[in-house]
Amino acid sequence: MVDADTKVIQIAGSITVDELAKALGLSVTSLIGELFKEGIVATINQRLDFDTASIILDELNIKNVRLEKKNTATQTSEHRHELSDKAVGRPPVVAVMGHVDHGKTTLLDTLLKKKTVEAEAGGITQHISAYQLDYEGRKITFLDTPGHEAFAAIRQHGAMLTDIVVIVVAADDGVKPQTIEAIKFAQSANAKIIVAINKIDREGADVPRTMADLSQHGLQPEEWGGDITMVPISAKRGDNLDKLLDMVLLTSDIEELKADIDIPSEGLVIESHMEIGKGSVVNLLVTGGELKTGEFIVAGTTYGKVRTMLDFRGRPKGKATPSTPVTVTGFKDLPNFGDSFVEVADEKTARKMALLNAQVAQNANASANVTSNDLLRMMNVADNSKVFNVIIKGDVLGSVTSVVDSLKMIDTGGEITLNIVATGVGDVTENDVYMAEGGETVIYGFNVNVPTNIAKMAARDNVKIKNYRVIYELLDDAKSEMEELLPSEIIEEDKGEMKVLGVFRTERTSIIAGGEVLKGEVKPKMLARVVHNKEVIGEVEVESVQKEKMAVDSLIAGETGGIALKLVKRLTLEIGDRLKFFTREVKKRKL
Numbered sequence: 001m002v003d004a005d006t007k008v009i010q011i012a013g014s015i016t017v018d019e020l021a022k023a024l025g026l027s028v029t030s031l032i033g034e035l036f037k038e039g040i041v042a043t044i045n046q047r048l049d050f051d052t053a054s055i056i057l058d059e060l061n062i063k064n065v066r067l068e069k070k071n072t073a074t075q076t077s078e079h080r081h082e083l084s085d086k087a088v089g090r091p092p093v094v095a096v097m098g099h100v101d102h103g104k105t106t107l108l109d110t111l112l113k114k115k116t117v118e119a120e121a122g123g124i125t126q127h128i129s130a131y132q133l134d135y136e137g138r139k140i141t142f143l144d145t146p147g148h149e150a151f152a153a154i155r156q157h158g159a160m161l162t163d164i165v166v167i168v169v170a171a172d173d174g175v176k177p178q179t180i181e182a183i184k185f186a187q188s189a190n191a192k193i194i195v196a197i198n199k200i201d202r203e204g205a206d207v208p209r210t211m212a213d214l215s216q217h218g219l220q221p222e223e224w225g226g227d228i229t230m231v232p233i234s235a236k237r238g239d240n241l242d243k244l245l246d247m248v249l250l251t252s253d254i255e256e257l258k259a260d261i262d263i264p265s266e267g268l269v270i271e272s273h274m275e276i277g278k279g280s281v282v283n284l285l286v287t288g289g290e291l292k293t294g295e296f297i298v299a300g301t302t303y304g305k306v307r308t309m310l311d312f313r314g315r316p317k318g319k320a321t322p323s324t325p326v327t328v329t330g331f332k333d334l335p336n337f338g339d340s341f342v343e344v345a346d347e348k349t350a351r352k353m354a355l356l357n358a359q360v361a362q363n364a365n366a367s368a369n370v371t372s373n374d375l376l377r378m379m380n381v382a383d384n385s386k387v388f389n390v391i392i393k394g395d396v397l398g399s400v401t402s403v404v405d406s407l408k409m410i411d412t413g414g415e416i417t418l419n420i421v422a423t424g425v426g427d428v429t430e431n432d433v434y435m436a437e438g439g440e441t442v443i444y445g446f447n448v449n450v451p452t453n454i455a456k457m458a459a460r461d462n463v464k465i466k467n468y469r470v471i472y473e474l475l476d477d478a479k480s481e482m483e484e485l486l487p488s489e490i491i492e493e494d495k496g497e498m499k500v501l502g503v504f505r506t507e508r509t510s511i512i513a514g515g516e517v518l519k520g521e522v523k524p525k526m527l528a529r530v531v532h533n534k535e536v537i538g539e540v541e542v543e544s545v546q547k548e549k550m551a552v553d554s555l556i557a558g559e560t561g562g563i564a565l566k567l568v569k570r571l572t573l574e575i576g577d578r579l580k581f582f583t584r585e586v587k588k589r590k591l
């Protein structure tokens, strides 16, 4: 409940200590002083993000102020202009997502083989991040991404890329965790969903059950009166793929996808890497205008003149219209995956804009120079937070970005801080191993090679190199590495209680006594707290229990018997003392 005199402070992105003080009606020095008492060293111009400011309010026990996130225009809306009335139709951009092994790759491969104009000998061997199909005289752009994390990365970079998400669900396996993730992604990206129920050629395929499963997760099939198109397919045999493509086109018609073409060209970086002899090789998806060779473009903090432009098959292309994926060379540096690019008039403007972007990026970093994690760390005087050091190597910049962004998204409840020591494109090198030495750093490779000599060197130096081809496996591994860093959890369970009726022998490390079990039970190996006059005076371990001088497995409530206790430190047990039995388990914690 918010009462009338609650004050609302709106925070757009971040707020400086100075601004926060003013908003709270405190003097800056007193706010800094209060923060200092909480163990936070802040300066007047320090920027605090929303979460941090909330924590501070909590810490200072300020109740009559409520913080509110102010919606700033997202990059998404900046990216997608209002269309002019000269806008023309454009092909849909489709992403294929779903649980691992449900058939995404097979679907993309089969479509590519079947539907591209020339399935010439040799075909396409290198990894492509996007391709375009010709179907019924129209074009459809498909994105091939290293995983959902790639989309998460794109979303983080603020750009909306996909019009339609085809969610692949295996009819013999049903809805699985990554299916749910895909649904959530598509919904949050505002993309239209089409479900491909795959592997219908399999014996265990059960289309109605899969549909029921999907409807449990919020996707109601059209057949059942819902609004989601579901197409049963076999990606492997090619069954019903035409129907799937028909549905893609139908959906895109309903959406009336359009773009302006008489504007400076613009779009997004979907992959980038360095190649010997070519320099930066960058895959772009044009979203507006027409990109041509010779044009100057800026992407993030880098720029270039488009030297060569190829289509996804590696054939020269003079002009790329909206929704077309192309590969260009000419960038001075590698732009980031998810960066948007835009055409500018000349080199001078390009250079200036790239510089400006660099400054903005720097300010953005500085704008939240205290994050809530940092703050929690600072407040925790004992600093229980552990640091997980990693070096990330990937085949292309896109995978590095995806891995980094996904690692950052692993929620450790502030207990573990991710420290990215270094990242890079290419195989794991000697230098990576040097950097990882002694620092408890794990090197993660994604789709790269670990040369034998490097593996040997790492083994010798006790450096862990872990190489993965599937991002989820990499993330699972990182998670379990982080779990290793978490302090263990101690679980104690009460088991019973005994009243001491006699003490027969007391030695330095053991006691033999007799008593009555008042409740529960007692068994060898249990632990017990010794309570004398309501005060715990020590902890002992039960070595054995006896009933009528015979060793038994347990004594239960109501029974009397003998008990041998092992002492950790000297202790005197007296008649009338209580033994409170319990078990203790040390458990590794999970994230």
Ligand code: GDP
Binding pocket: 098, 099, 100, 101, 102, 103, 104, 105, 106, 107, 198, 199, 200, 201, 202, 233, 234, 235, 236, 237
């Ligand atoms: P991804 O992890 O989603 O990319 O899945 P893949 O495309 O790699 O497919 C996983 C496995 O399922 C492979 O062994 C495929 O051959 C198989 N598979 C994919 N689609 C079908 C299908 O329609 N029918 C059958 N029987 N197997 C399929």
